[in-house]
Amino acid sequence: MAKRTSRPTRQLTATARASAAAAARPVLDTEIANRRVDPYETNFQGIIRTNDPLLLERGDDQRFELYRDLKRDGKVYSGLQKRKLAVVSKPFQVEPVEDGATGRAHAEIVTKILKGFNFDRLCSDLMDALLIGTSPAEVIYTLRDNLVAVDRVVKRAPKRFVYVDVGENQPPQLRLRTRENMLTGIELPDRKFIVHRLNAEDDNPWGTGLGLQLYWPVFFKRKGVVSWNKLNDRFGSPTPWGKYPRNAGDKEKGTLFDALRALAADGAVMTPEGMTIELLESKLTGSITTQQNLCEYMDDWIMEVLLGQSPRSKGGGALAAASNEREDVRLELSQADSDLLSETLNQTLIRWICEFNRLQPCLVYRVIKKDEDLKAASETDKNVSSMGFKPSLEGVKARYGEHWEEAPKPEPLPLPAPGVPPVPPGTSTKAPKKTDVRQSPEDEAANDPGTGKAANFAEGSPWADRLARVLGDGGDAVLADWMERIRAMVDDVDGPDQLRDRLLTAFGDLPAADLVEMMALAFAAAELAGMDAVAGEAALGAAGDA
DSSP: OOOOOOHHHHHHHHHHHHHHHHHHSSOOSSSSOOOGGOOOOOOOOGEEEEHHHHHHOTTTTTTHHHHHHHGHHHHHHHHHHHHHHHTSOOOOEEEESSSSSHHHHHHHHHHHHTTTTHHHHHHHTTTTTTHSEEEEEEEEEETTEEEEEEEEEEEEOOOGEEEEOOTTTOOOEEEEEEESSSOEEEEEEEEOOEEEEOOOOOGOOOOOOTTHHHHHHHHHHHHHHHHHHHHHHHHHHHHOOEOOTTTHHHHHHHHHHHHHHHHSSOEEEEETTTTTOOOOOSSOOOOOHHHHHHHHHHHHHHHHHHHHOOOOOOOOOOHHHHHHHHHHHHHHHHHHHHHHHHHHHTTTTTHHHHTTTTOOOEEEEOOOOOOOOHHHHHHHHHHHTTTTTOOOOHHHHHHHHHTTTOOOOOOOOOOTTTTSHHHHOOOOSSOOOOOOOOHHHHHHHHHHHGGGGOOTTTSOOOOHHHHHHSSSSSSSHHHHHHHHHHHHHHHTOOOOHHHHHHHHHTTTTTTTHHHHHHHHHHHHEEEEEEHHHHHHHHHHHHHOOO
């Protein structure tokens, strides 16, 4: 008899089953560690402050002007320009999320809209977030060709905006500060403002830029330059020293001072006669480079923060290796900048354009890659071709450009008629010039058609010499194998047409030049074989007559 389960046990099992089912389902649209439960953050009226420690230390009144001032440094500006131009200089592409004829057509519409305004300038402006941490821009729409297009996008100063906490499970809301409301600002319309931010620690909407790491090297560099200029001013040029008599009046002193000021505009010294002035000189000898070394060190620090460049090398192999490493790091940084920027644009501007015009979702992106070494690529293609492969026309255009096209194939040489020795490739077909060299009677008789004697084909024929070398001892093994195959064809061939067909069947996959040379060798072999057969029959006939 089965044991009956008690009611409390069954109730416990059902509760455990419900708890397990609830644990299997995720918690939707809910933030647990939201900003409202952060004990280290105090938001006055919901205003979210930046978590940049330097800005918090300097005070909220300076805001982002502290970082904008860093652009006055040449190294900082140069490094930022390199980061921006490395992305903007590459062409952008728009592709549909779902492939198909409709998706591709909609991607072309989005591309046309992006080309209708200064899209590259927008990308450059948004990349100011590299230094500040955030960069807002306002989109101004217009109607063009029955489409909601973008007329222009205007960059706005970050200090004019404020983020306000509006809900427990909602992202911070961007608001615009006005003269009427400088604290919490006014609400903004949807799909109007683009905000690109970087390094948002703990989901802080302001982000954290590279200005936090660049502030101190720029600060120390400026102090070093000031000290360096004072050093150059003091020890770089002499200071004029004028002496006036003890009984000199104000008029004489004024005349002496005007003379000294004419010599040096920076400063001069006037003393009465008998008064001594001494300078306490440093014990250092030679040139003083302390300030210069400080400025160069800070420049290296700045470029390492911006471009990932290691400190400068002296030269040699270390310099070449460091150069290659810097190039690879810069490509990685540029690709990362492009991906982050494309993510912001795809979630804002590109999505809004597709929604306004009822287009399928599209994505914009840029491909950052190192320029291919075409010389090395051509050598690789040449080596692969020597292995029996050939590149396709599409592959050649993809690697070397669209201006390439397939070269016309050379016309095949006409086949020689039966009984006529073939003309070797490269041999001139022009009639030889007449000379006054007289032939011997024996040669004239041998070459005279009236005597009934034919010239010996094996004598003076380049093809006969080549056949003799190929088929003789020590010849090329590959050519000897080919000639054996040709000899097998020639033995039982019926006429030149059949020989030509056999050659094309056996060696048709050879290049045109090699095929022509092979056919010339075959016909030369056939001619020699025919002459040998005729000579053999004549010898047998002479023996029979005897």
